[in-house]
Amino acid sequence: MEKDFEKSLNPHLQKAIDDYVQGEKDNVSYLDCLWGEVYGSINSDLWSGCLTAEQADYLRKKYLYAQEQEPKMDMKL
Secondary structure, X not given: OHHHHHOOOXXXXXXXXXXXXXXXXXXXXXXXXXXXXXXXXXXXXXXXXXXXHHHHHHHHHHHHOOOOOOOOOOOOO
């Protein structure tokens, strides 16, 4: 069921997630901005009816709050 939560995401949300995941891998200095894009895109799709509350919670937990409660701050400067 969890895999179904990531099928057919809106392109803007999928791009935000992809950019954030790549930013984590690259340890970019603007990870907080990418985090905000994912958070805002999830909320936008939730309130527009494109995601259920359960989907939004799953995506937030998986991508935004999996390891910690705030964006990583150990970035390259």
